[in-house]
Amino acid sequence: MENQQTYAMPRIGDKAPDFESLTTLGKIKFSDYNKGKWVIFFSHPADFTPVCTTEMTGFAKEKQFFADHNTLLMGLSIDSIHAHIAWVNAVYEKTGVLFEFPIVADIDMSVSKLYGMLQPGESETAAVRAVFFIDPEGIIRLIMYYPLNIGRNMEEIKRALVALQTASENKVACPLDWQPGDKVIVPAPKTLEELVARKASNLEMVDWYLAKKSL
Structure with a gap:
């Protein structure tokens, strides 16, 4: 435990750390992607894993809900762009569900470290299931963390988003x-x-x- 590495973790109220990275939709600079919209930025441990597949499918199926609430999605895992593309294609061929939102290829773990998605007690090389709710001004408004072996609750993610937007607007x-x-x-x-x-x-x-x- 003495040699365990720690990584900085952004907090609620912080400006979302900016980055530029290769994704399944090409190279994206986060601050440009975020302009004028809410963003739910979430990490998953690895491509071609069962819990992650259920979660990413869940986000993809809610495409219209997030569009109706002025919200963009962005995923991330510590995998190569080729692994991402192969996984997206495999899921689409097996289920008919297409992950149309960008997935960051974070093979060097730079973005995971920037956002505190690496929890050394869980894994040094796989991101935990982090969810960042970021408002149109680029401010982090809510953070959720789940361990590697527990999937997130999509209904709570949707409820929390609408609650944040309602509280802000009113x-x-x-x-x-x-x-x-x-x-x-x-x-x-x-x-x-x-x-x-x-x-x-x-x-x-x-x-x-x-x-x-x-x-």
Whole structure:
């Protein structure tokens, strides 16, 4: 453990680290790809592995959902571009599902290290299942990490994306188990004047600091 290498991990609120890399859609500079849209940037341990295949297929099948929510996808694993292309082709031939989003070929692990996708306790050479939600300004808004042997939950990824977008657009917060259409939480008053106004409002008041409304 004394020789175990550690890698920097971007945090929520940080600017997403920029990079330029070869992908299955050609060379892409991340800051250009990100402009004006949300991006879900996710890593998987390796091509031609079973859990990864289910996850990438899951993202591909939700193509329309992400397009409807102004969101681009980008995958990554520590594999060559030739392995990526062969895997994409194999999955398409076997299932009819095509991975149309770019997959970064990170054979030198440079992008994985940049994003803290390598967790030495899990593996020194395979990225864990990281998910970065990045807003149109290039700011990291949410990070999820899963180990190598547990697949992600697509419904939670979709729910979290819509919650982030809803909170940003309406300057509100989303409570436990929030789903689209549920009431949202209004920021607590910061002055006595705001407190008086809140008590006179038609908000659903649980207490002075916890009030909900429908959008």
